[in-house]
Amino acid sequence: MVVGDGMRIAFAGVAVGSLIALWSGRWLAPLLFEQSPADPVVFGVVAGVLLLVATMASAIPALRATRVSPTVALRTE
Numbered sequence: 001m002v003v004g005d006g007m008r009i010a011f012a013g014v015a016v017g018s019l020i021a022l023w024s025g026r027w028l029a030p031l032l033f034e035q036s037p038a039d040p041v042v043f044g045v046v047a048g049v050l051l052l053v054a055t056m057a058s059a060i061p062a063l064r065a066t067r068v069s070p071t072v073a074l075r076t077e
Helices: 002-031 040-066 070-076
Strands: none
Touching (some): 002 040
């Protein structure tokens, strides 16, 4: 459940960020050296890396939380 919520936010962020990057690419085109501002390979690699990092950032705390006994967790609150 925690990983699913984190991934939902990550997918939304990647989608919005990709749209903004495509929209602002026309202003960045003069700064790029022999590269298209809408290169699908670059967009795919960057989106994949961001989603991998988001998966790890959601999964590691979720896995650590499963190792704690529920009674111990409730007593600490």
